[in-house]
Amino acid sequence: MRSRVLVVDDDPALAEMLTIVLRGDGFDTAVVRDGSKAVEAFRETHPDLILLDLMLPGMSGLEICKEIRQESGLPIIMLTARTDTVDVVLGLEAGADDYIVKPFKPKELTARIRARLRRTDVTSAERLRVADIDIDVLGHQVSRDEEQISLTPLEFDLLVALARKPRQVFTREVLLEQVWGYRHAADTRLVNVHVQRLRSKIERDPERPEVVLTVRGVGYKAGTQ
Amino acid sequence: MNRPSVAVPGRLSAEPVIEPVTGPAEPDPSRSALARQRLGLLGQFLVRSLWVRVILATLLLSVMVMGVLGIALQGQITARLMQNKLDAAIAEVGAARGSAADNLVGAEVDPSQVPRKLNLALEQLADPARAGDGSGQGSNAGVFEPVLISPRPLLADEVTAGPAKDVPAALRARIAAGQLASQYVTVVRDGVRLPALVVGAPVSTRNDTYELYLIYLLSGEQRTLDLVRNTLLVGGTLLALLLALIAALVAHQVVRPVRRASAAASRLAAGALDERMAVKGPVELAQLSRSFNGMAQAIKAQISRLEEFGQLQRQFTSDVSHELRTPLTTVRMAADLLHADRDELPPHLARSTELMVDELDRFEDLLADLLEISRYDAGMAELSAEVIDLRSVIGNAIYTVTSIATVAKVQIITMLPDEPVRVQIDSRRIERILRNLLANAIDHAEGHPVEVEVAADDTAVAVVVSDSGVGLKPGEAGLVFNRFWRADPSRQRQTGGTGLGLSISLEDARLHGGWLQAHGRPGEGARFRLTLPRKQGTLLLGSPLPLDPDEAADPVGPASTSQFTHSVPVMQLPVSAVPVGPQSGDGLLSATALAALSSGFHSGAAADPGDVRTEPS
Numbered sequence: 001m002r003s004r005v006l007v008v009d010d011d012p013a014l015a016e017m018l019t020i021v022l023r024g025d026g027f028d029t030a031v032v033r034d035g036s037k038a039v040e041a042f043r044e045t046h047p048d049l050i051l052l053d054l055m056l057p058g059m060s061g062l063e064i065c066k067e068i069r070q071e072s073g074l075p076i077i078m079l080t081a082r083t084d085t086v087d088v089v090l091g092l093e094a095g096a097d098d099y100i101v102k103p104f105k106p107k108e109l110t111a112r113i114r115a116r117l118r119r120t121d122v123t124s125a126e127r128l129r130v131a132d133i134d135i136d137v138l139g140h141q142v143s144r145d146e147e148q149i150s151l152t153p154l155e156f157d158l159l160v161a162l163a164r165k166p167r168q169v170f171t172r173e174v175l176l177e178q179v180w181g182y183r184h185a186a187d188t189r190l191v192n193v194h195v196q197r198l199r200s201k202i203e204r205d206p207e208r209p210e211v212v213l214t215v216r217g218v219g220y221k222a223g224t225q
Numbered sequence: 226m227n228r229p230s231v232a233v234p235g236r237l238s239a240e241p242v243i244e245p246v247t248g249p250a251e252p253d254p255s256r257s258a259l260a261r262q263r264l265g266l267l268g269q270f271l272v273r274s275l276w277v278r279v280i281l282a283t284l285l286l287s288v289m290v291m292g293v294l295g296i297a298l299q300g301q302i303t304a305r306l307m308q309n310k311l312d313a314a315i316a317e318v319g320a321a322r323g324s325a326a327d328n329l330v331g332a333e334v335d336p337s338q339v340p341r342k343l344n345l346a347l348e349q350l351a352d353p354a355r356a357g358d359g360s361g362q363g364s365n366a367g368v369f370e371p372v373l374i375s376p377r378p379l380l381a382d383e384v385t386a387g388p389a390k391d392v393p394a395a396l397r398a399r400i401a402a403g404q405l406a407s408q409y410v411t412v413v414r415d416g417v418r419l420p421a422l423v424v425g426a427p428v429s430t431r432n433d434t435y436e437l438y439l440i441y442l443l444s445g446e447q448r449t450l451d452l453v454r455n456t457l458l459v460g461g462t463l464l465a466l467l468l469a470l471i472a473a474l475v476a477h478q479v480v481r482p483v484r485r486a487s488a489a490a491s492r493l494a495a496g497a498l499d500e501r502m503a504v505k506g507p508v509e510l511a512q513l514s515r516s517f518n519g520m521a522q523a524i525k526a527q528i529s530r531l532e533e534f535g536q537l538q539r540q541f542t543s544d545v546s547h548e549l550r551t552p553l554t555t556v557r558m559a560a561d562l563l564h565a566d567r568d569e570l571p572p573h574l575a576r577s578t579e580l581m582v583d584e585l586d587r588f589e590d591l592l593a594d595l596l597e598i599s600r601y602d603a604g605m606a607e608l609s610a611e612v613i614d615l616r617s618v619i620g621n622a623i624y625t626v627t628s629i630a631t632v633a634k635v636q637i638i639t640m641l642p643d644e645p646v647r648v649q650i651d652s653r654r655i656e657r658i659l660r661n662l663l664a665n666a667i668d669h670a671e672g673h674p675v676e677v678e679v680a681a682d683d684t685a686v687a688v689v690v691s692d693s694g695v696g697l698k699p700g701e702a703g704l705v706f707n708r709f710w711r712a713d714p715s716r717q718r719q720t721g722g723t724g725l726g727l728s729i730s731l732e733d734a735r736l737h738g739g740w741l742q743a744h745g746r747p748g749e750g751a752r753f754r755l756t757l758p759r760k761q762g763t764l765l766l767g768s769p770l771p772l773d774p775d776e777a778a779d780p781v782g783p784a785s786t787s788q789f790t791h792s793v794p795v796m797q798l799p800v801s802a803v804p805v806g807p808q809s810g811d812g813l814l815s816a817t818a819l820a821a822l823s824s825g826f827h828s829g830a831a832a833d834p835g836d837v838r839t840e841p842s
Contacts, residue, residue: 011552011555020562021562102554103554106561217647
């Protein structure tokens with residue numbers, strides 16, 4: 001089954017070019033050029049992934065991102081021309097899973113999209129436990145004391161990666177490779193922001209994390225049982 | 226009657242009322258230089274403090290005034306006292322000579338009677354009861370000891386009565402000449418030396434002349450003068466201290482608002498732009514407060530103008546970035562699509578797409594560099610520093626230049642420490658610096674190897690990237706960081722750098738509080754040294770690696786303490802053999818991989834010395 005990508009971009013030439021490239025790589029595409037219609041289009045087309053330009057007329061990419069995150073955890077990749085810390089971090093904090101900086105190469109784009117659509121390998125009915133969090137890998141369920149916690153697929157992958165090797169300390173680079181699929185150095189802010197997002201959902205007190213622990217100067221590791 | 230000549234009193238002279246000024250204590254020779262230095266600093270503070278200065282000046286001036294005043298006062302009192310004494314004594318001796326003359330009448334008839342007559346006269350002088358005319362003891366001039374001397378030049382011995390030995394010869398000479406005279410002397414009574422006034426007068430009977438002296442002991446006057454002097458001393462000291470205290474209070478009143486202004490200015494400088502001083506108190510201080518507040522207002526307005534300007538610049542940069550990048554993305558993707566299918570195109574079109582893609586790469590790089598440098602110009606560069614192993618950053622940078630190194634057939638030799646080099650940096654920026662240095666070195670290496678050396682000490686890390694290529698002419702080391710500067714404009718470019726790389730690298734290094742320096746000689750290659758503080762916010766004092774390889778080490782840099790430089794194995798890393806890249810499946814050239822490589826080469830040193838160089842010491 002072909003994955004469907006919703007392209008939200010106000011630039012007609014770029015939107016068309018994206019469509020050509022994605023179709024050529026075997027994706028179905030839908031395009032929406034007006035930011036205010038993006039959420040509507042998302043509800044109608046049920047895409048597997050959204051490519052979202054941050055600067056849009058009508059409604060800013062950040063707001064669209066936040067609104068869609070209210071309803072769904074589907075992968076969102078930001079298209080941004082700005083690499084400033086604030087811009088990127090704001091986008092990630094709004095709920096984007098990854099970002100790609102213009103100008104980019106077609107291969108780079110499709111690689112990013114495939115990495116986000118590729119899911120964590122599930123070998124068997126695997127169950128993991130980190131601190132007081134239960135993870136049902138097959139069922140994509142995370143719970144504490146029988147209470148369901150809703151995570152986006154990316155946050156789920158991040159938690160599973162840490163939980164599968166509870167004693168290992170993961171550097172940000174390793175997490176970027178395992179969770180985001182980056183083969184070489186990328187922006188470690190991706191990891192920082194998503195760890196913060198993950199913590200805000202699964203920690204009792206995000207200021208004093210027990211599930212995802214920071215190892216100063218190295219990276220992160222899963223909390224002990 | 227002759228006016229007596231008064232000799233200047235010896236011991237009675239008013240002593241200057243000078244307070245013991247306690248100067249800085251003589252430093253104990255056993256004290257260390259440090260203590261002396263601290264004393265010196267303290268002294269400097271004391272001298273430079275307005276408050277202390279005012280107090281010291283007041284104290285000094287009041288002591289001086291007190292001293293002069295005291296000396297004058299005591300001199301005046303002494304003179305008056307002595308004059309009165311002298312006047313009374315002269316009056317008394319005038320009266321005494323009359324009564325003595327009466328008693329001595331007839332003594333010359335019988336020389337054997339002279340001593341008896343003298344004693345009789347003396348007794349009468351000394352006994353106030355017989356002196357009914359008030360010329361005896363207890364008169365104005367006070368207690369005296371009379372002396373009568375009969376010179377009798379006809380006899381062998383002169384006859385005296387009373388303590389004649391206390392009468393000085395000079396005085397006797399003047400009395401013998403018929404004058405009435407006086408002199409201050411020092412006499413000994415009961416073994417105590419006492420000041421005394423001797424007044425003498427000739428006593429003439431019908432046939433003979435005698436000398437009459439009255440010795441007045443001045444111990445009473447001495448006591449009075451001592452009392453006056455002590456009173457002046459104590460009073461003066463107390464007054465001076467009191468004045469100093471008053472000066473301290475007054476100075477404090479003046480200095481306090483100055484200190485308040487200073488504190489307010491410090492807070493203003495620290496960024497509290499809304500800091501203002503209360504306009505109150507005396508006119509001058511209120512004026513100071515108003516001036517300060519005016520200045521603060523002006524600074525705040527200026528800063529907000531600059532902030533606004535920076536904000537506009539930032540917005541413009543961002544807008545240009547977006548506006549340029551969106552069409553560029555479309556062009557880029559279109560070009561890449563064409564490029565991907567260039568085999569199906571006729572040769573001239575295929576070559577065109579290749580050229581287009583290559584130049585798009587350059588265009589992108591140039592755009593990115595321009596935006597980065599404009600961000601620095603606007604003062605909008607942000608540092609997101611975290612602690613990271615520098616070796617992994619170097620590994621990443623080497624990985625990114627692997628392709629151009631392969632094309633240029635340049636080897637990259639790394640000398641990295643075995644243990645992690647943890648340093649607080651913005652890895653994106655440092656990797657960019659290293660990438661630029663490496664690309665620059667490869668570009669100018671002319672096929673010779675490029676070396677990357679790392680050393681660290683407790684406070685700083687240094688990375689030196691050196692090549693053995695064309696080198697730098699004198700003066701060029703300072704120019705290489707200029708924008709769009711090229712050593713030789715006619716030289717063919719290989720890597721097609723934007724000409725902004727080193728300028729941006731310099732800004733990146735500065736943003737970290739680090740140094741980026743170049744060194745080189747014509748034909749001997751160039752050396753670029755990046756020195757970074759291990760912790761952000763610390764000041765660099767030296768570099769663990771020398772900039773000029775001919776110098777042993779940076780004189781200020783504690784290179785000799787580096788635990789790495791001596792034990793670092795030098796590994797030769799043929800670029801083609803670097804086990805990195807997406808194909809390897811291992812991802813980036815990680816710190817552990819480098820360490821493993823490093824130790825591998827180290828252990829292989831004995832087996833194949835040709836592959837391993839020892840570091841030149």
